[in-house]
Amino acid sequence: MSEIIKYENGQIDVPDNPVILYIKGDGIGPDIWNSTREILDGAVEKAYGGKRSIDWKEIIAGENAFNKTGEWLPDETVNEIDKYRVAIKGPLTTPVGKGVRSINVALRQRFRLYSCIRPVKYFTGVPSPVKRPEDVDMVIYRENMEDLYSGIEWKEGTDEAAKVINFLNSEMGRQIPEDSGIGVKPISEKNTKNLVRNAIKFALAQGKKSVTIMHKGNIMKFTEGAFRDWGYEVARDEFPGKTITEKELWDKYDGKVPEGKIVIKDRIADAMFQEVIINPSKYDVIAAPNLNGDYISDALAALVGGLGIAPGANIGDNHAVFEATHGTAPDIAGKDIANPGSLVLSGEMMFRFLGWNEAADLVIKAFSKTILEKKVTQDLAREMDGATLLRSSEFGKAVVANM
Numbered sequence: 001m002s003e004i005i006k007y008e009n010g011q012i013d014v015p016d017n018p019v020i021l022y023i024k025g026d027g028i029g030p031d032i033w034n035s036t037r038e039i040l041d042g043a044v045e046k047a048y049g050g051k052r053s054i055d056w057k058e059i060i061a062g063e064n065a066f067n068k069t070g071e072w073l074p075d076e077t078v079n080e081i082d083k084y085r086v087a088i089k090g091p092l093t094t095p096v097g098k099g100v101r102s103i104n105v106a107l108r109q110r111f112r113l114y115s116c117i118r119p120v121k122y123f124t125g126v127p128s129p130v131k132r133p134e135d136v137d138m139v140i141y142r143e144n145m146e147d148l149y150s151g152i153e154w155k156e157g158t159d160e161a162a163k164v165i166n167f168l169n170s171e172m173g174r175q176i177p178e179d180s181g182i183g184v185k186p187i188s189e190k191n192t193k194n195l196v197r198n199a200i201k202f203a204l205a206q207g208k209k210s211v212t213i214m215h216k217g218n219i220m221k222f223t224e225g226a227f228r229d230w231g232y233e234v235a236r237d238e239f240p241g242k243t244i245t246e247k248e249l250w251d252k253y254d255g256k257v258p259e260g261k262i263v264i265k266d267r268i269a270d271a272m273f274q275e276v277i278i279n280p281s282k283y284d285v286i287a288a289p290n291l292n293g294d295y296i297s298d299a300l301a302a303l304v305g306g307l308g309i310a311p312g313a314n315i316g317d318n319h320a321v322f323e324a325t326h327g328t329a330p331d332i333a334g335k336d337i338a339n340p341g342s343l344v345l346s347g348e349m350m351f352r353f354l355g356w357n358e359a360a361d362l363v364i365k366a367f368s369k370t371i372l373e374k375k376v377t378q379d380l381a382r383e384m385d386g387a388t389l390l391r392s393s394e395f396g397k398a399v400v401a402n403m
């Protein structure tokens, strides 16, 4: 009998047969969803032998929903997520210039999914552009609701833009050219602290050594600089005895992180891009405002072999949406050749979130083995010597066979 996932006093309560929502997504979405579902069901069956199972329930969004209902994000979909709380989704077409904002952004805002979590880890055998991709093992906590992504923008030449420019020039002593478009970058104490708090909790729970705050606070003092300061504040005020600064690391501990503690450090965003390439092993968890987090996520994914296998999760206090991080890949849609890796690994994150670690371990084990055997989809096969080229659907079966 299927049941609903609940939250009790901020803690998730997962029944043995939970209803979990899925959105196949547009473009390659259906191709990668079918094999992902096969892999996730296979892992649950193998791990729990029938004691646990997922009652999948489909909901729609994106172009698929628009074609069926005239809505990009139907109310029913929103209501279902509200009720069932956990969903996994394929990529969605972002409507261009139709007065509709990105559906992904809308979902994040509606359910206050303030943490975007992107683990970036190397799987042996995946072609990578760097010499030691195995040193890359980081988890990015990206603030998901504000910064330049909050959508506060006015187009050049509109009355609204003119009004804002006039206010800034006449009342705030600025000299903004009249032919400017305007965007606003709010970064709040509450969202920053929520995000950094979760990043620190995760780092402590997983035995990681550091959380690095990535910011451009030298230039944007009251947004990105504040993000850094609030980050340090959370660490100091809420995790005393568990967190140390980089200065303390060297002054008191001779550069060795003591057992049970983590170092909180910060890096300027541009330097961070160099650092993750030159010294990847020095970084574990990265906490970043929305825009920095967006950039660094894709850059890191490229270091370990690209977006086709980078998973993501959007998590708030009461809802969680797991997703493929790539787009709908219209160039290869419907051909059964896309790499399901990103969606599969976001399913693995979902299992850990549910506390189903045995199933998560099985997914990782079988996925790694399949890649090591060089049984891969075309995106990876064309970069590997001696690979066996599989369709998306065949890849799903190969992974299940390796469990």
Ligand code: NAI
Residues within 6 Å of the ligand: 028, 032, 090, 091, 092, 093, 094, 095, 104, 307, 308, 323, 324, 325, 326, 327, 328, 329, 330, 331, 332, 337, 338, 339, 340, 341, 342, 379
């Ligand atoms: P894209 O990620 O769809 O494609 C970029 C390149 O990567 C293409 O060559 C594509 O074939 C390849 N690729 C992507 N995923 C792959 C996979 N799983 N296996 C093999 N190859 C893969 O980015 P693009 O073209 O910029 O965006 C297309 C559409 O997707 C747009 O409407 C965009 O707004 C939307 N999009 C949606 C996202 C989401 O729902 N999370 C994220 C990014 C874009």
